[in-house]
Amino acid sequence: MVRTARYSEEDFIEATMALVGEGGPAAATMQAIARRVGAPTGSIYHRFESRAAVLGAAWNAAYGSFTRALAPLLHEGRPRDAALAILPWSRENGHRARFLLLHEPVTLFEDTPPPAPQRLELERLEEAFDGAFRACLAVRRGDTQGADALCEEELARAKFLIFDAPIAILRPHLMRGGTLPPFVERMIAELHAGMPVAATQARGPRPAASHEGGPAGIPSHAA
């Protein structure tokens, strides 16, 4: 090394997350990222090989931070606490939360997928998070046979309850940009009380629809 870098990789990543969080993926042009950092456009290319690499790195940073907050709780078999942990994480990560929870990767990487390094790291992160879900289910069921004998439905239920549903509860408020109202916590807690991930002790195979008829037989659109 001979010259000390003035702008770090993290500077560009932070600027990218802020721009996407505020104005959507299209707002994060290379020139906008550079301007926000105070650097010339070309400097980004000394750290990242392309725009897709910057977006990929930003996504991995946000996703990594998020999963690091939830994974330990999942491994301890505490799905409800994991779902609730999304709240403090969102409050403490303004930029990151809006960036990660308001945009699907599809819309971020639609034009060009991120290059190999970022793609591989994302695969690692996703695999680790998936493993945490499976471990959580195994713990809740008191499984000794490991976390492999899970059907697709069980995993989908867990991901919905711990990940997608809390995010759906938060999304309207993240979008409006204000602070999260206190009732979002109540809603997540109620959700987990009424539709548990998996029963701890034997509690009957499934809660089953309690009133107003079973789950089968959707009426068609009207009446």
Add this chain to the structure above:
Amino acid sequence: MVRTARYSEEDFIEATMALVGEGGPAAATMQAIARRVGAPTGSIYHRFESRAAVLGAAWNAAYGSFTRALAPLLHEGRPRDAALAILPWSRENGHRARFLLLHEPVTLFEDTPPPAPQRLELERLEEAFDGAFRACLAVRRGDTQGADALCEEELARAKFLIFDAPIAILRPHLMRGGTLPPFVERMIAELHAGMPVAATQARGPRPAASHEGGPAGIPSHAA
């Protein structure tokens, strides 16, 4: 009128929804839309004043079709059936479903908001759908005082249960592009059994977290 049009407004709208559903908003360039229809680029401007107008019209078409399927059930006070009605609607509207349910308006209109005609129609549609939610809550509570005395939390709960949560259940499968597995119906039904929109008869003020402690007191990130 003097010359019969070869390409209709609906042609361009349909192509737009298909392109966005397949490749995200950036895939729906004016040239791509025209190419898919088989028309020259300029022809679109005989029907729409700008790209934002095309996207807005497409959004309104999809959103209108969706709300027309749900609103009657809401007005009848059948929130569970409304949530379940999203399933057949999605199966019958491949393009539309992926377009509407996989993309937030924020990411569609980030650069330029749609012009007045489309913006106004969207406001009408949103107001009508909002009214349906309020009506549903009023019916469920047996309210005689109308649908105005609703707190923010009640409305947020209803929208989550009937709209956002079912969509969150469907999203992974819409993304993969395959057919919807049968267990998504069970999940929606269970959700409504465990966390009802509003009790029909007096059933106690709130279900309250049944086991493993009340809703208050989130542990911080670990342990």
Add this chain to the structure above:
DNA sequence: CGCATTCTAAAACGGTCATTCTAATTGGTA
């Protein structure tokens, strides 16, 4: 039968963006 009007058709324009290029600068090291 021709004309006004609405459309198709395709090329052209202006702007923006990602990326590259050239030159100047920096600061640890020999």
Add this chain to the structure above:
DNA sequence: TACCAATTAGAATGACCGTTTTAGAATGCG
């Protein structure tokens, strides 16, 4: 101190996109 690779700095390039323009074709009406 003199060097030199890594970096800053900012302009230049080439591609693509939304929109406009120009020209020609079709059709109902007088």
